[in-house]
Amino acid sequence: MDRTEVVIVGSGFGALAAAKKLAKAGTPFVLISETTEHLFQPLLYQVATGVLSAGEIAPSIRAILAKYPNADVRLGRVVDVHADAKELVYEAAGERHTLGYNFLIAATGARQSYFGRDEFAKVTYALKTVNDAKRLRDQIVRCFEEAHTTTDPERAKNLLSFIVIGAGATGVELAGQIKELAGRYFEQSIRGITADDVTVTLVEGAGVAMPAYGGKLSEYTKASLEKSGVEVVLNTLVTDIDEHGATLKAHGSEAGERRTAETIVWSAGVQANDFAGVLAERTGCETDRAGRLLVNPDLTVGGRADIFAVGDMTSLNNLPGQSPVAMQGGRHVARTVLGKTPRGTAFKFRDKGSMAIINRFRAVTKVKSIELTGFIAWVLWLAVHMVYLVGFRNRYIAVMSWFGSFLGHRRPHFHYAQEPSPVGAVDADNDEDDEVSVAA
Secondary structure, eight states: OEEOSEEEEOOSHHHHHHHHHHHHHTOOEEEEESSSBOOOGGGHHHHHTTSSOHHHHOOBHHHHHTTOTTEEEEEOEEEEEETTTTEEEEEETTEEEEEEOSEEEEOOOEEEOOTTOGGGGGTSBOOSSHHHHHHHHHHHHHHHHHHHHOOOHHHHHHHTEEEEEOOSHHHHHHHHHHHHHIIIIIHHHSTTOOGGGOEEEEEOSSSSSSTTTOHHHHHHHHHHHHHHTOEEEOSEEEEEEETTEEEEEETTOSSOEEEEOSEEEEOSOEEEOHHHHHHHHHHTOOBOTTOOEEOOTTSBOTTOSSEEEOGGGEEOTTOOSOHHHHHHHHHHHHHHHHTSSOTTOOOOOOOOOEEEEEETTEEEEEETTEEEEHHHHHHHHHHHHHHHSSSHHHHHHHHHHHIIIIISSOOTTOOOOOOOOOHHHHHHHHHHHHHHHHHO
């Protein structure tokens, strides 16, 4: 049977941080992931709105670790763990493989949560993967293109209406960018469509935008979005969604309000990926309501001293689901595995602050008691995200794309081709419908 010293499951921030630490120390490890890309998830909304390409925020993790001979990256999906035997089972290319280990590090992240309304997934757009971003990007372009050619004013209105559910960082950033797209790109490139024709509604169940920030930063966020033309609806839940709209119900209201929109984006919550459930069952680790592992203070799982978990699939001390937590957790676990940190040492997160962009020249930043807004926060956001991008080429291309999009009117990564639909077939269907209605 194949064996290695350490197995890392995942390819996100936590997984890569642990992998780099182990790689530099010369420790043999195998990294298994369902995708061989390292995704910079906080910038997915910029892929969806044409600012960046997928390649700029999702470099190959094989390329990142290629210079380390002790690193082995495998494309596969881990489906089981035999904790006592120190073995895991993964599927690759239609076959099942067993891999032995001395230490296991799980960092598989989280997926979208619909709070028990999983049917919403079929009629909304998520923003958790590169494919999600590409799908949403195609939808945005399709809506503007079809609104340009339709002769039905009501359909044009629905095509140019967007609802974003959840006013966390992703929802705020996406809502701001869609509205900015209307005035700074589509208004310039498509005749007959103006920013005033485009409706963007941001819905939040809490009483403030970006509840994680609160205070004046939340107030500034709401005011900035409204100034740009985004409608911010607070203290409101979404009770129903279909292909053409959503029903919004304000707290304390008996009746809901129907809003029509061709595009509804869900960014209201997350839950741990399936592998967290596998680990919980195999190790006896408890989970929270979102399926996240309630890890021990040293990031071990259940009663196992050889299994660790980091990042969004875990819950510890109410730490936020942000990339710095995952990266610091990954490095802490790697140091423990290498013996540089004593076994059982509790993980301590160093909060270096948080930030979110609202739209062009507007952002919010919070570093302990220091709060920044506006242009200074926006420049700081650009600088920090440039540092976190992996690879010099990625940083250079991203900066050029940001200059073109934020200072100019470019959206270099919008590509769309209408799917062929034979007109005769459509007419035939309509004729058949007419005959049925007449017969009735």
